[in-house]
Amino acid sequence: MYFREVDYQIDEKAFQEEVTYILSHRFIPRDWLQISLQTINEDGKPEDDWDVTIGRLSKHDHKEPDVRYLLWDTPAINEMISRFGFYRCRLVKSPPKTSLTWHYDLSDRFHVPLVTNLGCNMVIEDQCFHLPAFKLFWTNTKRMHTSYNVSSEWRTHILGCVTPAFSSLYDSSLP
Protein backbone atom coordinates (compact mmCIF):
# COMPACT_ATOMS: atom_id res chain seq x y z
CA MET A 1 0.00 0.00 0.00
CA TYR A 2 1.58 3.26 -1.13
CA PHE A 3 -0.85 5.60 0.61
CA ARG A 4 -2.79 5.64 3.87
CA GLU A 5 -5.26 8.01 5.42
CA VAL A 6 -4.02 9.54 8.66
CA ASP A 7 -6.40 9.65 11.58
CA TYR A 8 -6.63 13.42 11.89
CA GLN A 9 -9.70 15.65 11.79
CA ILE A 10 -9.20 18.61 9.47
CA ASP A 11 -11.22 21.75 10.18
CA GLU A 12 -12.49 22.32 6.66
CA LYS A 13 -13.78 25.84 7.24
CA ALA A 14 -10.62 26.98 9.00
CA PHE A 15 -8.39 25.56 6.26
CA GLN A 16 -10.44 27.30 3.58
CA GLU A 17 -10.32 30.63 5.41
CA GLU A 18 -6.60 30.36 6.01
CA VAL A 19 -5.84 29.54 2.38
CA THR A 20 -8.01 32.50 1.34
CA TYR A 21 -6.03 34.64 3.76
CA ILE A 22 -2.72 33.51 2.25
CA LEU A 23 -3.95 34.21 -1.28
CA SER A 24 -5.23 37.65 -0.30
CA HIS A 25 -1.68 39.00 -0.02
CA ARG A 26 -0.74 41.29 -2.87
CA PHE A 27 2.77 39.88 -3.24
CA ILE A 28 1.36 36.48 -4.29
CA PRO A 29 1.24 36.56 -8.11
CA ARG A 30 -2.02 35.61 -9.75
CA ASP A 31 -0.32 32.82 -11.67
CA TRP A 32 1.21 31.17 -8.61
CA LEU A 33 1.72 27.40 -8.72
CA GLN A 34 3.39 26.89 -5.34
CA ILE A 35 3.54 28.88 -2.11
CA SER A 36 5.83 27.96 0.78
CA LEU A 37 4.11 27.46 4.11
CA GLN A 38 7.42 27.10 5.92
CA THR A 39 10.79 28.78 5.61
CA ILE A 40 14.46 28.32 6.43
CA ASN A 41 14.67 31.53 8.47
CA GLU A 42 13.41 31.61 12.04
CA ASP A 43 12.30 35.23 11.59
CA GLY A 44 11.26 34.83 7.94
CA LYS A 45 8.44 37.00 6.64
CA PRO A 46 5.82 35.86 4.12
CA GLU A 47 6.57 38.68 1.68
CA ASP A 48 10.24 37.62 1.52
CA ASP A 49 10.01 33.86 1.84
CA TRP A 50 6.71 32.82 0.19
CA ASP A 51 8.71 31.20 -2.65
CA VAL A 52 11.74 30.12 -0.61
CA THR A 53 11.52 26.40 -1.31
CA ILE A 54 9.38 25.96 -4.38
CA GLY A 55 10.57 23.98 -7.38
CA ARG A 56 13.40 21.50 -7.57
CA LEU A 57 15.46 21.11 -4.41
CA SER A 58 18.67 21.05 -6.47
CA LYS A 59 18.09 24.75 -7.21
CA HIS A 60 18.36 25.61 -3.52
CA ASP A 61 21.26 25.67 -1.06
CA HIS A 62 19.21 24.27 1.81
CA LYS A 63 18.12 20.73 2.53
CA GLU A 64 14.48 19.71 2.95
CA PRO A 65 14.57 19.38 6.78
CA ASP A 66 15.96 22.94 7.00
CA VAL A 67 12.58 24.28 5.87
CA ARG A 68 10.89 23.96 9.23
CA TYR A 69 9.90 27.42 10.46
CA LEU A 70 6.26 28.39 10.16
CA LEU A 71 5.73 31.31 7.83
CA TRP A 72 2.09 32.32 7.97
CA ASP A 73 -0.40 33.23 10.66
CA THR A 74 -2.60 30.25 9.90
CA PRO A 75 -3.38 28.49 13.21
CA ALA A 76 -5.23 25.42 11.89
CA ILE A 77 -2.68 24.61 9.17
CA ASN A 78 0.21 25.35 11.53
CA GLU A 79 -1.28 23.08 14.20
CA MET A 80 -1.31 20.15 11.77
CA ILE A 81 2.25 20.86 10.62
CA SER A 82 3.55 21.16 14.18
CA ARG A 83 1.69 18.15 15.55
CA PHE A 84 3.27 15.74 13.07
CA GLY A 85 6.59 17.54 12.60
CA PHE A 86 6.05 18.08 8.88
CA TYR A 87 8.60 20.17 7.00
CA ARG A 88 8.94 21.89 3.62
CA CYS A 89 5.18 22.32 3.43
CA ARG A 90 3.70 24.04 0.41
CA LEU A 91 0.39 25.07 -1.05
CA VAL A 92 0.38 23.67 -4.59
CA LYS A 93 -1.85 24.12 -7.63
CA SER A 94 -2.06 21.70 -10.58
CA PRO A 95 -3.46 23.00 -13.89
CA PRO A 96 -6.12 20.98 -15.72
CA LYS A 97 -4.96 18.33 -18.22
CA THR A 98 -1.41 18.19 -16.89
CA SER A 99 0.88 15.63 -15.35
CA LEU A 100 4.04 15.84 -13.29
CA THR A 101 7.11 13.96 -14.45
CA TRP A 102 7.59 10.36 -13.33
CA HIS A 103 9.99 10.79 -10.42
CA TYR A 104 10.87 9.89 -6.86
CA ASP A 105 11.45 12.09 -3.82
CA LEU A 106 14.02 11.88 -1.06
CA SER A 107 11.33 11.63 1.59
CA ASP A 108 7.72 10.54 1.90
CA ARG A 109 5.04 13.20 1.65
CA PHE A 110 1.75 14.08 3.26
CA HIS A 111 -1.13 15.45 1.20
CA VAL A 112 -4.25 17.40 2.07
CA PRO A 113 -6.31 17.99 -1.09
CA LEU A 114 -8.36 21.19 -0.82
CA VAL A 115 -9.89 21.41 -4.27
CA THR A 116 -9.95 18.17 -6.19
CA ASN A 117 -12.11 16.29 -8.70
CA LEU A 118 -12.47 12.84 -10.12
CA GLY A 119 -9.61 12.73 -12.58
CA CYS A 120 -7.08 14.10 -10.10
CA ASN A 121 -5.07 11.01 -9.28
CA MET A 122 -1.73 9.96 -7.87
CA VAL A 123 0.16 7.08 -9.40
CA ILE A 124 2.80 5.35 -7.30
CA GLU A 125 4.56 2.43 -9.00
CA ASP A 126 1.65 0.24 -10.18
CA GLN A 127 -1.14 1.79 -8.11
CA CYS A 128 -3.44 4.62 -9.11
CA PHE A 129 -5.65 6.32 -6.55
CA HIS A 130 -7.71 9.43 -5.90
CA LEU A 131 -7.27 11.40 -2.69
CA PRO A 132 -10.53 13.00 -1.50
CA ALA A 133 -10.59 16.56 -0.20
CA PHE A 134 -9.95 17.65 3.38
CA LYS A 135 -8.39 14.42 4.51
CA LEU A 136 -4.78 13.91 5.53
CA PHE A 137 -2.85 11.23 3.63
CA TRP A 138 0.60 9.74 3.94
CA THR A 139 2.06 8.78 0.54
CA ASN A 140 5.12 6.69 -0.20
CA THR A 141 6.81 9.12 -2.59
CA LYS A 142 10.25 7.58 -2.24
CA ARG A 143 8.92 5.19 -4.85
CA MET A 144 8.55 6.24 -8.49
CA HIS A 145 5.39 8.30 -8.77
CA THR A 146 3.54 11.15 -10.39
CA SER A 147 0.21 12.89 -10.16
CA TYR A 148 -2.07 14.09 -12.91
CA ASN A 149 -5.15 16.19 -13.28
CA VAL A 150 -7.39 15.27 -16.22
CA SER A 151 -10.34 17.25 -14.88
CA SER A 152 -11.26 20.66 -16.25
CA GLU A 153 -10.55 22.47 -12.99
CA TRP A 154 -7.42 23.37 -11.08
CA ARG A 155 -6.44 21.08 -8.24
CA THR A 156 -5.22 22.74 -5.04
CA HIS A 157 -3.62 20.91 -2.16
CA ILE A 158 -1.22 21.19 0.73
CA LEU A 159 1.77 18.88 0.76
CA GLY A 160 4.99 18.53 2.67
CA CYS A 161 7.67 16.15 3.83
CA VAL A 162 7.18 13.72 6.68
CA THR A 163 9.76 12.44 9.13
CA PRO A 164 11.03 8.86 8.93
CA ALA A 165 9.34 8.22 12.29
CA PHE A 166 5.99 9.31 10.84
CA SER A 167 6.54 7.17 7.75
CA SER A 168 7.28 4.13 9.86
CA LEU A 169 3.74 4.28 11.25
CA TYR A 170 2.22 3.91 7.80
CA ASP A 171 4.78 2.21 5.57
CA SER A 172 3.97 -1.48 5.75
CA SER A 173 7.09 -2.36 3.71
CA LEU A 174 9.34 -1.29 6.60
CA PRO A 175 10.41 -3.98 9.10
Next chain:
Amino acid sequence: MIEDFASKNSHYGRVNYHIDPAAFRKDFRSLDDVSLKETFLKQDDPRTPTFNKVIKDLNLLNPNLLRIISKTAFCWSKGDFSRVIIPIMTSEECKITIEEKVLTPKNFRVYWINTFKMHAIFNGDGTYEDKIFLVGSVPLDYRYDKKKWPINLSRRSSPLARYIF
Protein backbone atom coordinates in the same frame (compact mmCIF):
# COMPACT_ATOMS: atom_id res chain seq x y z
CA MET B 1 -7.50 -12.02 -30.71
CA ILE B 2 -9.10 -9.36 -28.57
CA GLU B 3 -11.89 -11.61 -27.38
CA ASP B 4 -9.29 -13.97 -25.89
CA PHE B 5 -9.10 -11.86 -22.77
CA ALA B 6 -11.69 -9.10 -23.02
CA SER B 7 -14.41 -9.40 -20.45
CA LYS B 8 -16.66 -7.13 -18.46
CA ASN B 9 -14.20 -6.98 -15.62
CA SER B 10 -10.87 -6.80 -17.43
CA HIS B 11 -9.08 -3.48 -17.16
CA TYR B 12 -6.75 -4.04 -20.09
CA GLY B 13 -5.07 -6.83 -21.98
CA ARG B 14 -2.37 -7.50 -24.49
CA VAL B 15 -3.66 -8.49 -27.92
CA ASN B 16 -1.96 -11.39 -29.59
CA TYR B 17 -1.11 -9.61 -32.82
CA HIS B 18 2.36 -9.13 -34.27
CA ILE B 19 3.43 -5.70 -35.50
CA ASP B 20 6.44 -5.19 -37.75
CA PRO B 21 8.17 -2.18 -36.15
CA ALA B 22 10.11 -1.21 -39.30
CA ALA B 23 7.00 -1.20 -41.47
CA PHE B 24 5.04 0.68 -38.83
CA ARG B 25 7.74 3.34 -38.54
CA LYS B 26 7.85 3.66 -42.32
CA ASP B 27 4.11 4.29 -42.45
CA PHE B 28 4.35 6.84 -39.67
CA ARG B 29 7.15 8.73 -41.43
CA SER B 30 5.17 8.80 -44.65
CA LEU B 31 2.51 10.99 -43.09
CA ASP B 32 3.11 14.68 -43.68
CA ASP B 33 1.64 16.20 -40.58
CA VAL B 34 1.07 14.45 -37.28
CA SER B 35 1.67 17.51 -35.14
CA LEU B 36 -1.92 17.67 -33.94
CA LYS B 37 -3.14 16.04 -30.75
CA GLU B 38 -5.26 13.74 -32.91
CA THR B 39 -4.57 12.90 -36.56
CA PHE B 40 -7.35 10.87 -38.09
CA LEU B 41 -6.21 8.13 -40.44
CA LYS B 42 -7.91 7.92 -43.77
CA GLN B 43 -9.36 4.63 -44.83
CA ASP B 44 -7.06 2.80 -47.27
CA ASP B 45 -4.51 5.61 -47.40
CA PRO B 46 -1.93 4.38 -49.97
CA ARG B 47 0.90 5.88 -47.90
CA THR B 48 0.17 3.65 -44.92
CA PRO B 49 -0.27 0.02 -46.03
CA THR B 50 0.78 -1.41 -42.66
CA PHE B 51 -1.59 0.82 -40.71
CA ASN B 52 -4.36 -0.16 -43.12
CA LYS B 53 -3.69 -3.86 -42.57
CA VAL B 54 -3.66 -3.55 -38.79
CA ILE B 55 -6.82 -1.47 -38.80
CA LYS B 56 -8.55 -4.01 -41.01
CA ASP B 57 -7.26 -7.06 -39.15
CA LEU B 58 -8.37 -5.70 -35.78
CA ASN B 59 -11.56 -4.10 -37.13
CA LEU B 60 -10.65 -0.76 -35.61
CA LEU B 61 -13.10 2.09 -35.92
CA ASN B 62 -12.21 5.76 -35.99
CA PRO B 63 -8.45 5.06 -36.15
CA ASN B 64 -6.21 7.98 -35.31
CA LEU B 65 -2.74 8.88 -34.23
CA LEU B 66 -2.73 10.32 -30.75
CA ARG B 67 0.04 12.70 -29.69
CA ILE B 68 0.52 12.89 -25.94
CA ILE B 69 2.45 16.05 -25.27
CA SER B 70 5.04 15.95 -22.51
CA LYS B 71 3.71 16.58 -19.01
CA THR B 72 0.10 16.50 -20.08
CA ALA B 73 -2.70 14.11 -19.22
CA PHE B 74 -6.17 13.50 -20.50
CA CYS B 75 -8.89 10.88 -20.61
CA TRP B 76 -10.91 9.42 -23.42
CA SER B 77 -14.59 10.06 -23.15
CA LYS B 78 -16.86 7.20 -22.26
CA GLY B 79 -19.17 5.81 -24.90
CA ASP B 80 -20.18 2.62 -26.63
CA PHE B 81 -16.59 1.82 -27.51
CA SER B 82 -13.54 0.43 -25.82
CA ARG B 83 -10.13 1.17 -27.29
CA VAL B 84 -7.21 -0.59 -28.88
CA ILE B 85 -3.87 1.19 -28.64
CA ILE B 86 -0.54 0.58 -30.35
CA PRO B 87 2.33 2.76 -29.08
CA ILE B 88 4.63 3.93 -31.87
CA MET B 89 6.77 6.24 -29.74
CA THR B 90 6.58 5.79 -25.99
CA SER B 91 8.68 5.26 -22.90
CA GLU B 92 8.39 3.92 -19.36
CA GLU B 93 7.16 7.28 -18.09
CA CYS B 94 4.06 7.33 -20.29
CA LYS B 95 1.32 5.31 -18.65
CA ILE B 96 -2.36 4.54 -18.83
CA THR B 97 -4.45 4.22 -15.69
CA ILE B 98 -7.68 2.25 -15.68
CA GLU B 99 -9.33 2.66 -12.28
CA GLU B 100 -6.65 1.56 -9.81
CA LYS B 101 -4.59 -0.36 -12.38
CA VAL B 102 -1.58 1.09 -14.20
CA LEU B 103 -0.42 -0.03 -17.63
CA THR B 104 2.98 0.88 -19.05
CA PRO B 105 2.55 0.08 -22.74
CA LYS B 106 5.57 -0.93 -24.81
CA ASN B 107 6.32 0.16 -28.36
CA PHE B 108 4.69 -1.83 -31.18
CA ARG B 109 2.60 -4.01 -28.91
CA VAL B 110 -1.16 -4.09 -29.17
CA TYR B 111 -3.32 -3.48 -26.08
CA TRP B 112 -7.05 -3.49 -25.48
CA ILE B 113 -8.17 -0.88 -22.95
CA ASN B 114 -11.48 -1.11 -21.15
CA THR B 115 -12.45 2.55 -21.48
CA PHE B 116 -15.81 1.88 -19.86
CA LYS B 117 -13.94 2.10 -16.60
CA MET B 118 -12.45 5.40 -15.36
CA HIS B 119 -9.22 5.86 -17.23
CA ALA B 120 -6.58 8.39 -18.18
CA ILE B 121 -3.30 8.63 -20.03
CA PHE B 122 -0.35 10.75 -18.99
CA ASN B 123 3.11 11.50 -20.34
CA GLY B 124 5.40 11.97 -17.36
CA ASP B 125 8.60 11.94 -19.40
CA GLY B 126 10.96 14.65 -18.17
CA THR B 127 12.75 14.79 -21.54
CA TYR B 128 9.85 16.74 -23.04
CA GLU B 129 9.44 14.10 -25.76
CA ASP B 130 5.92 13.69 -27.08
CA LYS B 131 4.51 10.17 -27.36
CA ILE B 132 2.58 8.80 -30.33
CA PHE B 133 -0.04 6.05 -30.17
CA LEU B 134 -2.20 4.55 -32.86
CA VAL B 135 -5.67 4.36 -31.30
CA GLY B 136 -8.84 2.76 -32.56
CA SER B 137 -12.24 1.92 -31.15
CA VAL B 138 -13.97 -1.42 -30.84
CA PRO B 139 -17.70 -1.54 -30.12
CA LEU B 140 -19.20 -2.51 -26.82
CA ASP B 141 -20.71 -5.71 -28.17
CA TYR B 142 -17.27 -6.94 -29.07
CA ARG B 143 -16.56 -7.50 -25.41
CA TYR B 144 -19.49 -9.72 -24.68
CA ASP B 145 -20.25 -11.88 -27.65
CA LYS B 146 -17.81 -12.40 -30.45
CA LYS B 147 -20.50 -14.07 -32.53
CA LYS B 148 -22.17 -10.69 -32.84
CA TRP B 149 -19.03 -9.21 -34.34
CA PRO B 150 -18.95 -7.45 -36.71
CA ILE B 151 -22.28 -5.93 -35.84
CA ASN B 152 -24.21 -3.74 -38.24
CA LEU B 153 -22.99 -0.34 -37.18
CA SER B 154 -25.10 1.48 -39.74
CA ARG B 155 -28.02 1.01 -37.34
CA ARG B 156 -26.23 2.88 -34.63
CA SER B 157 -26.59 6.59 -34.10
CA SER B 158 -22.90 7.10 -33.37
CA PRO B 159 -21.05 9.27 -35.89
CA LEU B 160 -18.30 6.67 -35.71
CA ALA B 161 -20.49 4.41 -37.81
CA ARG B 162 -19.19 6.06 -40.95
CA TYR B 163 -15.82 4.47 -40.34
CA ILE B 164 -17.17 0.97 -40.81
CA PHE B 165 -15.10 -1.08 -43.18
